[in-house]
Amino acid sequence: MHEKRMELYRQVEAATQIPWYYIAAVDQYERNVREARRDLPDPSGTAAIYIKPEEWSGLLNPNHSDNNPASIQFFQGTGFDGNGDGKAQLENDEDVLHAFAQQLLSFGTSHDNIRIGLWNYYHRDKAVGIIMDKAKIYKHFGRLDLDSHAFPVPLRSNHSYKNTWGDARGWGGRRIHEGTDIFAGYGVPVRATGYGIVEMKGWNKYGGWRVGIRDINNNYHYYAHLSGFSEDLKTGQVVKPGQVIGGVGSSGYGPPGTSGKFPPHLHYGMYKDNGYSEWSFDPYPHLRMWERQERIQSKK
Template sequence: MFQSLRYPIFLVLSFFALASVATAESEQSKEQLLIQRMGYYQQYSNPSVPWYFLAAVDKYERNIQQVRNDLKKREGPIALQFSDAFWVGDLNPVKNDRLSSAISFFGGNGMDGSGDGKADLENNDDLMLTLSNYLIKYGHSENDFKKALKDYYVRDEAVRQIMIIAQIYQHFETLDLDQHAFPLPVGNDYSYRSTWGSSRGWGGRRMHEGTDLYASYGVPVRSTTYGVIEVMGWNDFGGWRIGIRDIHNTYHYFAHLSHFNKGVKEGHIVEPGMIIGYVGSSGYGKKGTSGKFPPHLHYGMYKFNGRIEWAYDPFPSLKHWEIEDRKAM
């Protein structure tokens, strides 16, 4: 009997062993990638262009590539992409010119960071030197950085999101900011299910853009992410609400709070698990309205793709974060 079970047991154990190794290798490769990425940022930073400015632009480019079908997804440590016109110069007749001397002659921005005499759009060193040099031309202040971003990206929202990413990187002094937390302490009583797309009637017919987590009044509400408190105050629909923007161009929306944590203010930087408020039933009316529905946290997630921002279902993320928090108990 035991002889017949030997091979299945061996195979099962081997499967879990391989899965553990794969997970460890994945974590190791991620760590190595972040180290490599930071190496580029530090190498091409200078007193006028700190590393977190370079990191923020590169991160923004990576973010929009992940959610846009019209953009090439650049693999590897650096995600920067530039248009041919920006790279070689508007008047350059050779639109795919890679000769750095010719690019310079025609007023292009592409530079040779690797020392091979070419300014290559696929070379990480060339991309990083080009970005750093472009930013240096504008000056060394934060306003100069904003002006450089505005001239390149045009959209104010793109500039604002990049500035937030830079602010977060500067504060935490690391690129490893992908950890998250479930918005309610998992030791408390609560319940939730997927209600994405359900109809809502107050204020006009609309769809439900989030997940409702039901809990008792006063249960702590926690930040789910590293980010900046972008919005904080009253909204007739959401009542007392807080909006947090993270480094992934994602806006995290916490609504129907009873009150805020006194220690947090608009513009503050937060991290996963930090208490930002408490469960309530505020909203659906003028300022101070409460009690029109059972106490719960409405949690929503919105993604900016460089052009528009849209809501998406937060339920899968919530389930994942809940599992991870329970494992850590």
């Protein structure tokens, strides 16, 4: 599937001069959004960009199943014949990708122009930021297969954890625990769990020294109560599974520098963006799976 998608992205790049990683980023963003929402159909083809039938054919077009490029253009629809077969078909991956590319192309092919084109399409700053970051990740690694993971602390470290998602928390007001606590020694390395980009780094009165990393699947990974950060870690940096980003600590629950109000541990949270909002979900099953996968891999 990754090979088929890359072939499509390269075809669009050759025809439009829009770098493939921007097309890949949009397609992946839409795939993640469609999988997270019930008001959109699940992606079924190689590509996942969703265009409403009435927008494809033209809002005033009496035939929303129209695949004639001439009539679609007459009614100012977005449909486009991307594979040269004389039809603009919403069910055809090439046509859909080229149709979206045409909308970006009207603004230009530079980094800044593509950002403007994305904002004109989504009208949401966060969506634009996520897509541009995905493009940066794809460009950095030069491939689409970026689904492997690592456990957030070294397996050889003395650590323990259980499912604590949803537990009550009292400091700073009544709230629930949006994550899993992994207890380990002070300074034990904390590692990125997947391919992603550092979206946030700094202090939070609840989480202390913390890092936020957005992965290729729209998941936001939150690492809190750190003892500090890796020296070279910075916002906007691309990371890979197992890369050290900081150390286990006990920071938080007060102004910057507050530490020691609880035993050293890593608070690990996961959040999902669906194109409208973002919410937390239980990371415990993922942690168990990644730990098991890494142990199996280490024995090979």
